[in-house]
Amino acid sequence: MKEELNILIQAQYPLIYLVSHEEERAEQEIARIAQAKTQHKRVFVWTVTHGIVEYGQPRHTTQHNTVSPEAAVEWVIRQREAGIYIFKDLHPFIDSPATTRWLRDAIANFKGSEKIIVVMSPIQQIPIELEKEVVVIDYALPNLQELNQVLTQQLEKTKTRRTTTEAREKLLKAALGLTRDEAEKVYRKAYVKSKRLTENEVEIVLSEKKQLIRRNGILEYIEEDETINSIGGLEELKRWLKQRSNAFTERAREYGLPQPKGMLILGVPGCGKSLIAKTTSRLWSLPILRLDMGRVYDGSMVGRSEANLRNALKTAESISPTILFIDELDKAFAGSTGSADSDGGTSSRIFGSFLTWMQEKTSPVFVMATANRVERLPGEFLRKGRFDEIFFVDLPTKEERQDIFKIHLAKRRSDVSRFDIEQLANVSDGFSGAEIEQAIIAAMYEAFAQDREFTQLDIIAAIKSTLPLSRTMTEQVTALRDWARQRARPASSSVAEYQRLEF
Ligand SMILES: Nc1ncnc2c1ncn2[C@@H]1O[C@H](COP(=O)(O)OP(=O)(O)OP(=O)(O)O)[C@@H](O)[C@H]1O
Ligand SMILES: [Mg+2]
Known part of the structure; x- marks a missing residue:
């Protein structure tokens, strides 16, 4: 990303839009590029509070009358020297007709003049008039090397005894995904808590990071206690996942295997799609982050949704290797098919950015998506x-x-042998895993209310009084099956057999 910024500046792009939460870091980087031998450009910074001030100079040296964005751009146009002009947080003003116009004039005027305007803001907002003129770059989160600087500073400041290389590496990895400021705060906090920074503090750093990620509201760390063994059936799917347990290791790379990209699990509601996705985290020993697509959408400002998605994906990448879990993908992107104009095209744009990201991503982020409405x-x-x-x-x-009954009964009672599992499986034809679980719970409530232990008969009664989804929504389920049989791989081996017979 830094490289990209450098190239754009050297290539004299007149208008660069830098999306970043880290003003200071980005500003320093620009100043560094500007002062390089081949460049020698002066750097000026505009803010709505002080107008234009030269980078590194005190505030009172502000250029006269440059607080308003229009006046500031006009001032830039009048300059003769080469220079980089950083506009911080211009986004609330960029849509005003005058600002847009001045920016377009500036671009026209800059040709051959070695002047560059850099708009720096945490969100991307570009008026249509400027869309074709501006290049957007995302300022990536700090990598291990940069985090190492932060950690080193912190260790020096606190005069902590030398940390082992291993501890250092773990502390650095734990902070991946944070901005420079956040990393600094987290290290400081860990130090304050235990008066040292060693391997033992990694946990503190990780839990702080979880909180920070939670606060952004779009990504969520999931902790799932269940393992893949608490899922009945789905043998093919499980085998596929187990086979890839070590897919993200160095060893797999050396062997010449490509990194798995992702999987989509389609299926009938309540049959364990979400559960199996969540248990993969433990199976693969990778963190799992849930991407809440509903929260990505933000109609408050044009471009906000896209920025949300980009930030979330960036965070996921910086934490990688990781699993990115998108539950109910069909709901998330429903608006991007058919009449997409209802929301001004936001959902189709989001969908487009997401697809592009999936296509181009090189970092080990495994996308695990579930859906049950294929037509959407x-x-x-x-x-x-x-x-x-x-x-x-x-x-x-x-x-x-039978498996599912055994699992859910064993979870609640140790003496599963008193149940006739085969009979239960026979009477629950057409039931999903979730419905089987619910039948057991209903049976338990019934018996509990009568102050006695629940029995086989209680469960059968609960089953008989349940109308499973497969019967209330027969058409949808049949349609989904017909569709999926031709295009998807069956998750259970028994179905695979059935399918082979059919073709
Ligand atoms: N194969 C199974 N084995 C054991 N438990 C199951 C199975 N399928 C479903 N369950 C139980 O039902 C609950 C709900 O399942 P889950 O949320 O994974 O279904 P889903 O396929 O994601 O459904 P939806 O399409 O409605 O999101 C699980 O938490 C689990 O307790
Ligand atoms: Mg689900």
């Missing part, structure tokens, strides 16, 4: 190569239902 899913997702595999999770077969 944009076709682009289903094209070969987007995901490594698309699995279809069907209603459980009889054997799978």
Whole structure:
């Protein structure tokens, strides 16, 4: 990213839009580029509070009458010397007709004059008039090397005894995904808490990071206690996942394997899609972040949603290797098919950025998406190569239902042998895993209210009084099955057999 900024400045791009939460860091970087031998440009900074001040100079040296954005751009146009003019937080003003116009004039005027305007802001907001003239760059979060500087400073400041290389490495990795300021704060806090910075403080850094990520509200760290063994059936899907347990290790790279990109799990509601996605975190020993697409959308300002998505993806990348879990993908992108204009095209733009990111990402972020309404899913997702595999999770077969009963009964009682599992599986034909679990819970409530232990008969009664989704929504379920049989890989081996017979 730094490289990109350097190239753009050297290539004399007149208008650069830098999306970043880290003003100071970005500003220093620009100043560094400007002072390089080949450049020798002066750097000026505009803020709405002080107008234009030369970088590194005290505030009172402000250029006369440059507080208003229009006046400031006009001032820049009048300058003869080469220079880089940073406009901080111009976004609330950039949409005003006068500012937009002045910026366009500036671009026209800059040709051959070695002047560059850099708009620096945490969100991307560009009026249509400028869309074609501006280059946008995302200022990436600090990498390990930069974090190392932060950590070194902190260690020096606190005169902490030398930390081992290993501890240092762990402390650095734990802070990946934070801005420079945040990392500094987190290290300081960890130090204040335990008066040292060693391997033991890694936990503090990690938990602080979780809180910071939670605060941004779009990504969420998930902690799932269940393991893949608490899922009944879905043998094919499990095998696929188990086979890839070490897919993100150095060893796999050396072996010549590509990094897995992601998977899509389609299927009937309540059959364990979300659960299996969440348990993959433990299976692979990777953190899992849930991307809440509903929160990505923000109608308050044009460009806000895109910026939200970009930030979230950037954070996920900086934490990688990681799993990015997008539950109910169909809901998230429903608006991007068909009549997309209802929201001014935001959802199709978001969808476009997401696809591009999936296509181009090189960092080890494994996308795990689930969906149950295929007809609402944009076709682009289903094209070969987007995901490594698309699995279809069907209603459980009889054997799978037996597994599911065993798992959920064992979770609640130690003496599972008193139940006739086969009979339970027989009477629950057409039930999903979630419905089986609910039947057991209903049976327990019934018995609990009568102050006795629940029995086989209680469960059967609960099953009989439940109308499963597969019967209330037969058409949808059938349609989904027909669709998926041709395009997706079955998650259960028994279904695979069935499918082979059919073709
Ligand atoms: N195969 C299964 N084995 C064990 N438990 C299951 C299974 N399928 C579902 N369950 C139970 O049902 C609950 C709900 O399942 P889950 O949320 O994973 O379904 P889903 O397929 O994501 O449904 P939806 O499409 O409605 O989001 C699980 O937390 C689990 O307790
Ligand atoms: Mg789900």
